[in-house]
Structure formats: C-alpha cells, structure tokens
Amino acid sequence: MSDKKTNILFIMADQHRYDCLGAYGNKDIQTPNLDGLAQDGVTYENHFCNAPSCTPSRYSSLTGLYPHQHLGWSNLCTVQPGLDTYPKALKRAGYTTKAIGKMHLTPTYQDVGFMSMELAEQNGDGRFEDDYHRYLQERDLVDHVDLLDQVNEYRVQAYSHYWESRGAMVSDLPEEHHSTAWIGRKGLQEVQEWKDEGNLLFLSFVKPHHPFDPPAPWSDMYAPEGLSLLPGWKESCIARDLQMHPGFFPHEQLTEEQLRQCMAYYYASISHIDHYIGQILQLLKDKGLYDNTLIIYTSDHGEYMGFHHLLLKQNYMYDPLVKVPLIVKYPGQSMAGERNAELSSSIDIGITLIQAAGLQPGVDMPGRSLAGSGDQRDFVFAENARGNQYMVRSREYKLILCKDDVKSVFFDLRNDPLEFNNLYGDPMYQEEIVRHRNALQQMILFDAPSPVFLFEDAKRIDTPNAALKEDFKINFANWVRRKMEL
Template sequence: MPPNVLIIQADQFRADCLGAAGHPDVRTPALDRLAADGVRFRNAYSTFPVCTPSRYSLLSGLQVRQHGGWTNRCTLAPGIDTFPRALRRAGYRTAAVGKMHFTPTYLDVGYDKLELAEQDGPGRYDDDYHRELAAAGLAPVTDLVDQEWEFRDQAPGSYWETYGSGTSDLPEAWHSTTWIGERARRAVAGWSAKTGELLHVSFVKPHHPFDPPAGWAEAYDPDALTLLPGWTAGIPAADERYRQRYFDYGPLTEPILRRVMAHYYATITQLDHQVGLLLDELRRRGRYDDTLIIFTADHGEYLGFHHLLLKDGPMYDPVIKVPLVIKFPGSRRSGEVNDRLVSMIDVAPTVLTACRAEPENPWPGRDLADPAAGHRYVFAEDRRQERAIMIRSERYKLLWSDAAGKSLFDLVADPYEFTDLAADPAHAEALAELREARARWALHEATPPTYLDPAAPVRAELTDGRAERRDLFATAVARALAPDPA
C-alpha cells in the first residue's frame, strides 16, 4: 500500500537552527531524532523569501514565475495541479492544519479538510483559530500589533526598541503553536487504515513577532547565546539600502539581538515540542515507520546576519535557505546528510513518486528519494520592493536586482557573503556561467502577472462574523495600548 504522508512546515525558520545541523544553542530534540531517521538536506533553497509564493511552489512543484503567485495576496491559478490534488485523485484523504496563507482563506488546492490558524490579512478574521479565540474572549494583541498596520502605527516605544520580541499575551494553551499541534494530533488519531492519508501541518512560528508564551519565553538566557556567524556591529555599506524595512535595523545592538535570539529560539523549541508529540502519536498508532515525513519551512530569517533581521533584503543564505528533513517509509537512508543543491519545487515530485501518483503535467523538480537527485543550479526570486533573482551553483551565488545590480559570492571562500566578486577578473568565468544560467532560466517561461481571485473555489466559506471579530480584536488592542491611568 502507498505510504501515508505528513508534511510539517514552519515559517521563517533558519536552516541552521537545528541541533542536528550543529547549532551551538537551540534545542530541537524531536527534529533531531527525525533527522536521525531520515535525510537532512544541507543545501535546500526556497523559491521566494515570502510565505505565499513559497508555499504555492511547495504545493505545485513550480517556480513562482510558473505559478504566478508573486505576493502574499494571490491565488493559485486554476489549471495548476498540486500534490494534494493528485493524491486526492489517487484516493487519499487530504487535510491541512495551521497556516496556509491562501486567498481566499479556504482556497481549494486539494485538501478535503482545512483547520486554519492564519496570521495576516482577512484570513485572521475567517479562520478556525481566531474564531475560537474570539469565542473564548481572547485576542492575540502582541501578534496583532506586529502584523496589522492599523495597530502597528499605535505600537509603544518598547515594541520598536525590542524589534517586537517579548512574551506572548496568550497563555500557552491558546498560543498558535499549541493550537496547531493539538489539532494535528487529532487529525492523525482519525487516520484510517483503509485509505492513504495526507496531512499538512503548518506552524505560524517562528515567524515574528518572536513571542513565545510564558514558560517557554524563559527557555534561553540571552547572555549565554552564541552570536551567529555573519553578525556585524553595523550594516555593511552594500546593505545600507535595506536598513529601513519592517524595522530600522541601524540601532540594533548586540544585547537587543541576544534578546531577539532567545525568543526566536524559544518559539523553535516550543514548536519542536509539538512536533515531538505529533510524531509520538504516529508511533503509538504504529504509523510512524510507514509514513513519508517531510519537515521544511517557507523561508529563513537573517537573525543578525549583516546586521539585519526578518527577511526583507538580499537573498543571502540565512533567509533563502530552508531546513529540509525527509524520513522515507521504512528505514531507507537513515541518518544521511545530503549536500546536493535542492529546491522547494522538489517536494511535490518526491511525494507523488513515493505515493505512486501522477501530476497532470510533468514537473521540473526531482524525486529526492534518489540519492543522486539535485540541481546544477537553484533559483529564487523576489518581487516586493524590487525585482531580484538568485542563482546558486555548487560554489558560487549570483544576486541580481533592479536597484543593486549584480553581486557574485564565492561561498567556499566567503560563506557569509561579504566580498562581492562581480568586478573581479579572476571570477569572470564564474560570473558569465551564472549569468547564462539566469538567462536560460528566465526565458523558460513567460512571466505571468500576479493572479488574484477572491472568489475562487473554496473548501469552506467561513466569512460570517468577520467584522465582529475584527471589532473585538481592535477593542482589545486599544485597551492594551491605552496609557496607564496611574
């Protein structure tokens, strides 16, 4: 019988923030154990350093220039196949829990059942998680202030000084990580032995705000943490144009960065705890060995790299690389570490090959069950503030953008991407090779505009009460931000 499939996805999770990756501080015992049972890919790349475009690439097996989902407000166009749709056609029951970031919120991409916990936009006021919060008289004030511009404009000085880092205002039982983990376990508990099952579990965290709940927020001592390679005391001249993005990164100091790191790591360790409970549920039910399990993220996080935070800037490795761990059914390739260049577009063909299912049209990705699978080049794009493309070969990376022009880095000699070699005659051949690869790739498909259809087919229509929930949450934010009468 084809295997069951469990996709576990995080948001804004640095590829090196795993114990299994040799991180000096962060604790991820559940994910480390998963890596010991499977394959950890050290050079896995996102297609786009933003949530929705990257997620559509994972689902569709296509580059963003092929599926057309250029922003966080976009719809996967009709006629584009996905691995959930292919598995549904093959008789699988398909479900997703957590953050999907679709427009419309419950867009039908192939999941029979959706239990959503969104973070931004209209989805927050439609989804299951915030419906339950509102019914319980709770509001995610910390998250709202960080994510919604109408509230962010009212944020106190402490928010800006700490770069949104702090303890969640929600108790652990109501934190999104706990809510998603609990519903994922319920979904696994309902798996049938008579049909194949697909479950996609997508956590909001460790995406900013870095707000672990009390009990987890104290898990790391900021003063005991190791600053990650690539941190600089100031913003390098080449990156000064990225200083003013979601925050002003110029005033970022080492003590504040350590606080941010402590809370970022705490959200990861809390997430890892929920992953451990989910995998234990699979083991208790005797389903772990025969399940294809994939852990990844949509994009990474600078976390001080070049004095930056979050994801708004050049496609340096910390923000465009993603963790990728695959446990294949049985004990195949246990404990392996793979250095080949792979991409998010490889997830869909890997799933369908394992499940003996077919997409409607051939996909450009590779089946990563093959130890030799990989790419000579991997590509990524970004079309937010400016058009930008990344091309990575085994040794070199080329970054190009409308505003900054071209930069070439030798990742063997300069893994932290400080020295631009684009004008160095000694590296002219490498530059020419990557420029040619970029030209071939860019001409592969006509670049479609952003596709947006708020009326696209959905699996559920849950917009009732949206205005009431928005008003409830706005009142809670206003109350929380009101000056102390004393």
C-alpha cells in the same frame, strides 16, 4: 512489497533559519524531536526555498513551480485554479487530504486540493475569518502582540516597548491558546483519526515567524547572555544592505542586546514547535503508522537573525534567508541518518509527495524527487518581488541579479561563505558570472516556462449570444458529427 498507500505528514514552519536546529549543528537550541527525526531520515544540508517571502514560497512547494510560473508573487495572490497541486494529485489517487494551520491563501479557504482545512492565519484578511481566531474570539482572547506586529492599523500606534524589543515579547496568551499549541493539538487530533493508509496532513505552524512571542513558560527557556551569536553577525550594517532595504525595524539601530533577546525568543518558539512535533511522532509510533509514513519538515523561508546586522527578511537573498532546514523521514526509515549535501529546492517537495503516492508529476513541474535520481543539480534559483531580484546559487558561487544592476552582487562562497565581499565587478569572476546568468536564462526560457493557463469557467460577457447552455454545445457538436458521416 506492500500495496498500502504511504501516509504523508508534511510539516512546515515559517521563517526558520536552517542552522537553528540541533541536527544542523546548533549547540544552543533544544530540538530533541526534530533531531530524532533526522536520525531516522535524511538531513538535506543545502536546501533552498524559491522565494524569500511566505506565499510565493508556499505556492512553489504546493504546485512544484517557480514564482514566475505560478504567478504568486506576493503575500496577496491566488493559486490559478487550473494549476495542479500535490494535494489535488493525491486526492485523485484516493488519499484523504487535510491542511491544519497557516496556508496564506487568497481567498482564505481556496480549494487547492485539501478536503478540509482548519486554519490559523497571521497576515491579511485570513486572520479575521480563520478557525483559530474564531476560537480566540469565543474565549474573549486577542493575540495582542501578534496584532501589533502584523496589522498596520495597530503597528503605527504600537507602544515603545514593541519597537525597543524588535517585537520580542512574551505572548499575552496562555500557552494552551497560543497558535503553536492550537495547531499542535489539531495535528494530534487529526493523526488520532488516521486510518491505516492513504492519509495526507499538511501541518503548518505560524512560528517562529515574527513577532518573536513565545508564551510562558517557554519564554524562560533560554538566557540571552548564554547564547552564541549566529555566523555572519557584524557590529554595523553594510552600506549596500541599507540601500536595499532599511528594515521592518531599522537595521542600523539593532543592538547586540536586542538581538540576543530576539534569539532567545526565536529559539523558544522553535522548541515549542518541536515539543508538539514530538507528541505527533510518538502518536504515529503508538498507532503503528510511523514506519509507513513519509514525514517532511521544512520552512517556507529563513531569517537573518543578526546576519550582516540584519533582522527578519527584507533585503538580499543571503543564505540565512533562502537556505532552509529540510528533514525527510522515508517509509521504512530507508536512508536513515544520511546527510545529503547536494543542492535541493522547494519545487522538489511536491514532486516527492506525488511520486510517494505512486503517481507521475505534471509535465510543467521542473523539480526532481528528493529521494534521489542520480541527476545532481548544478544550480538552484530563487525569485523575489516580480523579478526585481533573482538568485542563482551553485555549490561554490552565488549571483544575485537585481533589476537595478548597480545593486547586483556576486560571491565566491569558497572563500567568503558569509557573503561579505561583492565581486560582481571583478574581472577575474566575469566568466563565472556569465555562467550563472546563462543558467538563469536557461531555467526561465526553457527548463521552467510558464504553464498554459486554462480556466473554462471564466466569466462570460452578459449578452444573449454568449449565454448558450452547455447542452447546446454538445448537441451542435453531435449535429456536425452526423453531417460529417453522410
């Protein structure tokens, strides 16, 4: 058995709906490289994120904790310095750790265990201090469409085509300067520098997150009229969905023609990512590193893309939003070509990476290894908006509990996989609803309690008696020790 440290390539997309990959049965989209990776690895058919928005979900995969544990409830929050992360654990084990692309941290370059980060951010202040936008500035370029969509200062002034297209527009940037190309090239450069073992690269693409703005010629890859609408499309909105959230773009105004154009550019963005992933996988093979590399592809959350006449992500935690693709290629291609139908969760990723390095996960991490332990889950959980909405999903049912209980919903997925018929008030299902409620309570109170927060460098009050030097404490403790020996 080899003593080499397993190389780790963790690739994350943003807002990638699970069934928008050839490996998940989509006949329209072209993703040959990810489909090939699936042939060499395991395709997880029931993998769920722990939050339906970027930062909370990313922090869960980073820390192996649920949002109520890591406390990163919004897209503007900080990883507690005392929490362990998979890059911290691998760094302690002697790995070279690097992140490229989107991190969505606050502060932008927070130390979460990566020795270096080359960042391409999209939301918040990160885009005004990251490497990618400095790269664009040096070339006198602005990602105009992305700014319209992501920065309120410009969105409120956006021209009519932006609103009419739902942000589905051809990028104003040449392909070589688009964020996908920049991240892909940086990933290639990093893998080119990899030594034989002990490398960790987190490669995180901004896309296919809205706006749906692929550059030419990728923008011409799909004809909208030739695409099959994804499962769950309705000709009009469901009343409960409109009551939950009217939409980043008004849901009730979405037309099939607009949706088809969004799909065409969304698919093009995914195929664009697939192209660069293919180059990186080929480089690993050329360098003789592919066999000894654990490769993970997943997304931080999904996308409605027409489900229930919805677009983007602000609403109930329906499956297209919280069910995400997960492909894992294990070292030596063990389990190649397998499809795993068991329930898995993003909190499992950190544990899987830590164990791949031969380490033990932290005691607070409630996840389990994706490599399989024989212990199958009965439920997966997701949390949103500081406890305003919880999802408890089993293989056959889904409960979405809302702070306003009138909005809570329950679905029998065996008979209603598209989550149309709310059975929350149906007497026939009360036993199952109670079972799912109890599972949530068990998880929060006992299985995944909030970890103890310790930050010894927290700011002290500014008074003389609090300004003691570190050596005073050590000397005092030694003095006590000597006195106790008398």
